[in-house]
Amino acid sequence: MPDQVSPSARARVMAAIQATGYTPSALGRNLRSQSTKIVLVVVPNLANPFFAEILRGIDDELVASGYGLVIGNLDNLPDREPRYVDMVFARQVDGVLLFSGRIPEDSGRLMNEAGIPVATVCVKIAGLPYVMVNDGVASAQVMEHLFALGHRRFGFIEGPVGNINAIGRKKGFRKALKKAGLDPDAASYWPGDFMFESGVEAGRQFLALKRRPTAVYAASDHMAIAFMKTVTAAGVQIPEEVSVVGFDGIEFSEFVTPTLTTISQPRHALGRTGTQVLLEALGSDCRPRSVELDAPLLIRESTGPAPKTKRRRA
Amino acid sequence: MPDQVSPSARARVMAAIQATGYTPSALGRNLRSQSTKIVLVVVPNLANPFFAEILRGIDDELVASGYGLVIGNLDNLPDREPRYVDMVFARQVDGVLLFSGRIPEDSGRLMNEAGIPVATVCVKIAGLPYVMVNDGVASAQVMEHLFALGHRRFGFIEGPVGNINAIGRKKGFRKALKKAGLDPDAASYWPGDFMFESGVEAGRQFLALKRRPTAVYAASDHMAIAFMKTVTAAGVQIPEEVSVVGFDGIEFSEFVTPTLTTISQPRHALGRTGTQVLLEALGSDCRPRSVELDAPLLIRESTGPAPKTKRRRA
DNA sequence: CTGAAAGCGCTTACAG
């Protein structure tokens, strides 16, 4: 019974199938071409809305190049890593974009050893091309703005321990203090993890201080917003009593009261550029380039002149 | 040169490869098994942070079942649809979760005609299993709360025209008014698209009214928050002069001033349950079930007693 | 119980 169809008849059948809207199976093509035209994007925590706009940038660029996008959500759990390492070793994707500060591993086997291109966005990992914002330069902008307003006593809400962005922002903060002739260790530091709750806690610690900073710089908008909410609820005026600066430029920073002065991360561009870097690595064997993007300071209502020092000696 | 390796030697090599951490190629397996263990999730707009938590719910459930997750971002552009329709017809995914009110099509060829299971989340499409919140019941809860506070004059900020959730919420709003003996057409209606800007515009229109509603119900938190920001900036007191209710229960609704009374959508559960419905359809041929989830009303600071009517006849 | 063969659907390289 098989092979009873003549080649020409077969050709006509194929043409008819085409007209009807036949789509060749990707499964055969993938096996034959040894590629899937799919990129794996590994995010530490998909619930973080900060990633949404970056993902859009990634997707825009991938669509333009005919690639698809698989999401690997680590959900901040290390045991989520092996699954995606396996995916890479199984050749289920052509390349990887990493948002995670560490390379996912499966019992010692590292994702980047599978022989497919890997690039990172918003993080730096030795040996891998990256795209990120220069956190030190951003912090310098923030401090320049606060110094110009007359502030001399500062608080800093930190990011997660070991997070490269958090480290860069803090370093920039301390460097600016030193450059201005102030002692970096005289500033108040409150621990944080970029999320709301830690901003609330920082606010409580601020309120408990006898001699409060006149300006607080938070390593994320979420923490800055939760801080503002906490201290204004206790009757503190922003920016009259304390100026607050955030980091990220999330959409909501414009809809809180007062509106938040913050560093605007170019999220769409981070996604697009990161994808471009990866696609270059996919298309050629040339050494991949890394890129640093600028992040402007958006000056809004939450920062103002430093309050006059009230009777230093009573 | 080839085939010079004896079978037993070959076996030993294979064992060694296993020990070294060899991962079978997914490409061969996919072709052979005619499945990819990947689900396509089509979202209308990836930048909307509302989806982030739902995606997490989906991913949690998919990971537990050994499936991967491909994102199809329509970015609210119809010309983004064909790409994902092709993906489905090319058998690149085993199933589809749709967040979009319309079925993506490629020159008349509809995605659901490819013969793979499709389920919808947050939307209803005839013939497809769905998981969503009962918007009518949610609106009834909102109105019950506002009636109990003495409100009789209402404003409603609508969602996108044709959006099934927006329609359900508005229907519930009007039904509650009628049930309370009020004329639904006497309420103020302002157009919206769930996004910030339309809430700002609704706020402007509210401010321009001579006789303002004492309670405003917005079909999304974003619009409610932007509305609050706009009218408080003009000196209107919330909730003393106007009560405001949102819909969604996004994290930020707790960090605006005043905190927002809103319907809390069970986003993680929506994602998980939607995925369960899809996985059931993938695993068996039995008729897929649909599910409606409850969404509680979170009563916060933005709603309060209706203001006393000031000298109706001067 | 073990091992060789067939076949999933494509694409590429080769023969006619």
Added chain:
DNA sequence: CTGAAAGCGCTTACAG
């Protein structure tokens, strides 16, 4: 220029 064959890496069904 056209058409048949080989082979991508797996799994399943079959022969020994």
